[in-house]
Amino acid sequence: MTQTIQATRQNTQKENNMSLDTIPQPVRSGRNELVPSRYAVKIGDIDVLVVSDGVLPLPNTMLGHNADPAARAAWIHDMFLPSDASDWPLNVVVVQSGEQTILVDAGLGLDPDLHLPRAGQLIQRLAAAEIDLACVTDIVLTHLHMDHIGGLLVEGVKDQLRSDLRIHVAAAEVEFWKAPDFSHTKMPPGFPDALRATAKRFMAEYGKHFRTFTDEHELAPGVIVRRTGGHTPGHSVVRLASGGDALTFAGDAVFTVGFDQPDWHNGFEHDPEEAARVRTRLLRELAASGELLVATHLPFPSAGHVAIDGDAFRWVPISWDY
Template sequence: MLGTLDKSASRLARGNLTVTALSDGYLDIPAAYFSNVTQTEQDAVSPSTRFGANTWLIETGNRKILVDAGSGEYLKERFPTSGTLTWQAPEKTEERAAVTDIVITHMHADHIGGLSLNGSSLFPNAEIHVQAAEWDFWTDEALLTSVPEDKRPLVGLIQALAKPVGNQLRLHRGDADIGDGITLLSAPGHTPGHQALHLSSGNKEAILLADVVVSDVLQFANPDVRYALDSDPDLAVKTRRALFDRLSADRIPFAATHLSTDRFGCLETRDNGFAFVEI
């Protein structure tokens, strides 16, 4: 079943919760996507830097909660190494049907590409959790004509992927408890309604940051580094610094979508920034 999709994936037990990282491949991102960097930092990611593409499965009681759905088949032309979860494969019908919930951290195509295929939901039994601000922004019909022309194919793709799951939505407005020790954390900046997850069971906790941080090479040491796909770069930095401060002060284990590892770690303060230490 779902827990055996990737036997080598990292797992973290938090009391009654088990979190398994499921890799959807990787993406090579041009160095030009980063700004507010020193020449040394720029050189460290030139000509491109590798992003992981982690999703997660949370298992607790009778719930199987998928955190993001990967990119499906939709980014293959640009990123041939993406979409390795292949949720669309017919042989995964039973596994998809077993998913009770999906938390969409945000609606970029590398996170929702596996939600639907050819106008049909791939996870018909799942309740889909997304921030209302995120859903409203991306599904606004006016967005398709208001964005620059080169961005319209991406917006059109996002809207096409989202439409088939509209009747499965549970929209949230800010932080939200969705039961079993799982709290959605409003973490805007990367997108208008980006969210992270806080997991708690007994005295144990963990956080899934999603795209609060996208580059472990740059943004741990210098959280002020900007990323071209952040919708509000200043707010993204503010959100990142607030969560980094919390993670380091409380020694909370965490993982993030685009780290070069699928493992959990903790943050330590280091000089004027932070350092990631695997656990």
């Protein structure tokens, strides 16, 4: 795993210098993809690999359903996004800390009924990165929405995982999905049913591997998962710290629009007012500490810093490190 991440850093420039004649079709996954899909970061003694699961097209109203439509349209225009719908990135993180290999979230998976061919790429991309699923000792789930657990439901994946696999998830999240409340969400038709069904199936198939925690849990040296709530009752973030460096994987606590408009409600938030408080508090913490932020739905590889910008925030992406 560590050698794989180091090799990824060394091979990035080679990949970007490929001749167009050697580039296969973009839909293929592997070392010769037209668009890079993994990015290595070093946090002290902890190796981190950000992996793209693809993109998920969603209506732009999901970015702030409580916002004035004109203000939302102006923000979308200023960000050079399509007026009706746009692609949401899907990022997953693989962490090597000590003897543990940790997968943080698992992407969307490949449900043919979803008709989302540009998402659900995680399993192929882990294979392309030469990461053996049998080496994964722990999985941390920020929450149980299907774009964070679906990769583990892909046919054949469970058979490749260890029998002693530990899946860390907040107890409040498990309890919530026994009878989930969608009354405060604003999702496209069909999404609530799909989310319910996926979470139910996931808990049935993987429940025996759950290692639940209440508020905070250190699962490996320098790797702490902390429940924030808001997006879902058990939504959690993962903080990595080693050698004076730190990185927080924020899951769905932060979206691109959340820097400029932290009070706008995302359509997938089950408690949007609490989610806005969590987002603001987390962004202030990250701005004060200066540590790196990675999040599920920020543009790949999503690694950057947070700065205060008046009453809002500013995302400062890191320069791509070759």
